[in-house]
Amino acid sequence: MTTFDSKLAWAGATVRPSRGKVFLALAALLLTVAVLSLAIGPTGISLQALPRAFEASLGFTTDAAAARDRLVLIDLRLPRTLLAAFVGAALATSGAMMQGLFRNPLADPGLIGVSSGAALFAISAIVLGHGIAAPIVAPLGIYALPIAAFFGGLLTTIILVVIASRHGELAVGTLLLAGIAVGAFAASISGVIVYVSDDRELRDLTLWQMGSLSGASWQKVSAVTPFAVVLALLVPRLARGLNGFLLGEAEAMHLGVDTERTKRLVIAATAAAVGASVAVAGVIGFVGLVVPHVMRLIAGPDHRAVLPGSAVLGAALVIVADIVARMIVRPAELPIGIVLAFIGAPVFLHLVLRRGVRGLE
Amino acid sequence: MRVATRLFIMAGAALAAMAMPSFSHRATAADAAIETTRILSIGGDITEILYDLGQQDKIVAVDVTSQFPPQALKEKKSVGYMRALSAEGTLSVNPTLIIASDGAGPPEVVNALKSSGVRYVDIADKPSAEGVPAKILHVGSVVGADDAAKALASKVESEFAALENDRKLIKTRKKALFVLAIQNGRATVAGSGTSADSILQLAGVDNAATGVSGFKPVSDEQLAEFAPDVVVMMRRGATDDHNASQALALAGLSQSPAAKTKSLVAMDGLYLLGFGPRAPSAARDLMKAVYAEGGQATAAP
Numbered sequence: 001m002t003t004f005d006s007k008l009a010w011a012g013a014t015v016r017p018s019r020g021k022v023f024l025a026l027a028a029l030l031l032t033v034a035v036l037s038l039a040i041g042p043t044g045i046s047l048q049a050l051p052r053a054f055e056a057s058l059g060f061t062t063d064a065a066a067a068r069d070r071l072v073l074i075d076l077r078l079p080r081t082l083l084a085a086f087v088g089a090a091l092a093t094s095g096a097m098m099q100g101l102f103r104n105p106l107a108d109p110g111l112i113g114v115s116s117g118a119a120l121f122a123i124s125a126i127v128l129g130h131g132i133a134a135p136i137v138a139p140l141g142i143y144a145l146p147i148a149a150f151f152g153g154l155l156t157t158i159i160l161v162v163i164a165s166r167h168g169e170l171a172v173g174t175l176l177l178a179g180i181a182v183g184a185f186a187a188s189i190s191g192v193i194v195y196v197s198d199d200r201e202l203r204d205l206t207l208w209q210m211g212s213l214s215g216a217s218w219q220k221v222s223a224v225t226p227f228a229v230v231l232a233l234l235v236p237r238l239a240r241g242l243n244g245f246l247l248g249e250a251e252a253m254h255l256g257v258d259t260e261r262t263k264r265l266v267i268a269a270t271a272a273a274v275g276a277s278v279a280v281a282g283v284i285g286f287v288g289l290v291v292p293h294v295m296r297l298i299a300g301p302d303h304r305a306v307l308p309g310s311a312v313l314g315a316a317l318v319i320v321a322d323i324v325a326r327m328i329v330r331p332a333e334l335p336i337g338i339v340l341a342f343i344g345a346p347v348f349l350h351l352v353l354r355r356g357v358r359g360l361e
Numbered sequence: 362m363r364v365a366t367r368l369f370i371m372a373g374a375a376l377a378a379m380a381m382p383s384f385s386h387r388a389t390a391a392d393a394a395i396e397t398t399r400i401l402s403i404g405g406d407i408t409e410i411l412y413d414l415g416q417q418d419k420i421v422a423v424d425v426t427s428q429f430p431p432q433a434l435k436e437k438k439s440v441g442y443m444r445a446l447s448a449e450g451t452l453s454v455n456p457t458l459i460i461a462s463d464g465a466g467p468p469e470v471v472n473a474l475k476s477s478g479v480r481y482v483d484i485a486d487k488p489s490a491e492g493v494p495a496k497i498l499h500v501g502s503v504v505g506a507d508d509a510a511k512a513l514a515s516k517v518e519s520e521f522a523a524l525e526n527d528r529k530l531i532k533t534r535k536k537a538l539f540v541l542a543i544q545n546g547r548a549t550v551a552g553s554g555t556s557a558d559s560i561l562q563l564a565g566v567d568n569a570a571t572g573v574s575g576f577k578p579v580s581d582e583q584l585a586e587f588a589p590d591v592v593v594m595m596r597r598g599a600t601d602d603h604n605a606s607q608a609l610a611l612a613g614l615s616q617s618p619a620a621k622t623k624s625l626v627a628m629d630g631l632y633l634l635g636f637g638p639r640a641p642s643a644a645r646d647l648m649k650a651v652y653a654e655g656g657q658a659t660a661a662p
Contacts, residue, residue, distance in 0.1 A: 041449045041453070042447070042449050042450045042452075042453035043449055043452055043453040044453065064478065067478055068452070068477070068478065071452070071473075071476075071477050071478070072449055072452065075473070076448050076449050076473065077449070195577070195578075196575070197575070198554070198555070198575040198576065199541075199555075199575070199576050200444070200464060203442075203444050204444060204466070204467075207444065207445050207467075212445070212467075214445075214446070214447045214448060214467065214469075214470055215467050215468075215469030215470060216469075217469055217472075217473070326447060326449065326450065329441065330447075330450050330453060331422065331438060331439075331440045331441070331447065331450035331451060331453045331454050332425075332439060332440055332441020332442070332445075332446075332447060332450055333441060333445065333446075333447035333450050335445070
């Protein structure tokens with residue numbers, strides 16, 4: 001591994017700032033946008049109200065204004081910020097892992113079927129929830145949609161892995177093609193369900209597919225917390241294996257990487273990360289595709305930098321997009337997917353045209 | 362499949378977490394002041410009722426479906442589309458009372474608003490002759506305008522009753538096809554269970570789209586099968602006449618009685634399908650337009 005690592009280090013040494021400085025800058029960025037996200041909102045309540053909000057939260061005051069501050073700062077903006085950070089980190093890291101595993105700069109988490117499966121189940125919950133699926137959907141109340149989305153994503157990925165496994169080995173090429181087939185199949189069933197939906201359900205579907213964090217709550221934060229913890233522990237340990245995959249699967253095996261284990265863990269981590277994000281925020285595109293590229297431009301192709309860097313940068317990007325989404329047409333709100341692509345696409349194009357796509361050719 | 366097992370355990374933990382109660386307090390009942398001076402109205406029909414009850418000065422904001430009266434969206438702030446509300450955005454207009462159609466959403470935001478200490482009232486949205494007066498009386502009782510609401514509701518009821526009498530006078534019923542939109546030469550029509558189906562019935566017109574439920578795109582062959590006497594569409598603006606005339610030119614409708622007699626009715630969408638206080642007169646206009654003596658009839662809202 002030493003020669004390989006030193007080769008990466010050599011490739012990065014000429015132009016790039018040290019990894020420590022990059023991480024410091026990213027951490028400062030994330031902290032800044034997180035504080036801004038708490039301080040900015042359409043009600044105009046600022047962080048100065050925070051002590052009063054805490055008092056209300058602890059029951060020291062029953063003043064109506066303090067209760068309102070508490071609601072806005074602690075029950076609306078704080079969970080929203082935390083969820084934006086989770087979703088951004090999860091999607092960006094998943095994108096980085098997928099691009100590394102498939103050695104393809106266009107790979108995104110949708111490739112392993114998790115998005116299409118989540119969409120299929122979410123659409124089913126929205127449309128069939130009032131009809132044949134009512135006995136399952138009704139008792140879950142407003143959580144039916146996130147739960148359906150999560151299990152749909154997971155189930156599709158498991159089916160895909162079973163299909164692509166031969167004699168205990170997972171073929172990446174088969175996985176890619178089977179992923180496209182399973183995705184198309186899920187999309188066609190979604191199409192049938194959309195066809196039978198009424199206009200109100202159709203509106204709900206369209207809005208869900210544009211993604212939003214406006215439904216953020218502490219329940220959702222506590223639901224994603226176990227995922228955040230597991231992913232934070234698991235993902236850094238996949239960096240070395242993914243570095244091996246940059247050279248090719250056979251080469252990675254010769255370098256002593258347990259390729260089967262790496263593949264399965266990468267897929268499991270991606271399915272969990274994307275499933276959880278889709279469940280709490282709907283479909284949010286763009287982050288998973290673009291953030292890893294930006295990270296490679298800044299810090300080079302080493303996954304030990306790309307994975308954590310993408311997580312922090314993705315979190316910061318989604319928080320910023322969410323601030324814009326809730327402020328730009330206030331008191332109404334834009335779907336966050338629109339904002340992300342609107343800000344992100346030109347920035348990404350600029351970076352690519354100036355510096356080229358690096359690290360995956 | 363060790364990976365799968367692990368993921369399912371994680372999922373189980375997530376579900377358990379979701380079921381946990383939030384650690385924020387619910388707003389106390391004392392917060393819910395019975396003040397009605399700053400109303401947020403969500404739903405075009407509700408805004409219309411509030412204006413009719415003379416409550417417009419108390420409205421601080423409406424949603425974008427509140428297209429009538431036209432000054433509502435000009436004079437008041439807009440909180441966006443009723444099914445994509447933002448919790449903090451909605452609170453930023455400082456309402457003391459939120460009156461919302463039961464179609465408002467998303468559900469998480471509605472829950473947050475209900476626990477915000479602001480009084481939140483759901484109004485049932487039933488597109489029927491009974492649903493409209495019930496809506497009016499409910500809104501009236503919430504804003505403390507019971508007398509005005511009773512007067513308005515009984516006016517609407519008597520208009521519906523008169524409409525029922527007129528329906529009995531119809532000798533040969535016509536069948537109409539409600540075309541919601543035409544995209545790529547394919548028409549989306551209103552089947553059973555839609556507000557369009559209800560207004561057709563109230564106007565004494567049969568829905569030609571038998572066997573269809575909800576708003577569905579249908580093939581030309583299916584359109585030919587419907588063979589409507591009249592085509593009903595929503596008019597979106599003065600420049601929309603061209604779009605409307607496309608309907609009769611559709612291959613599936615070109616041989617229909619409607620195309621032969623050039624029978625096309627275009628009416629304002631909210632007026633026709635909103636099921637606010639104007640619903641009886643919308644149904645009556647539709648009835649007049651459909652049973653008018655030949656030729657193209659375009660009813661004014």
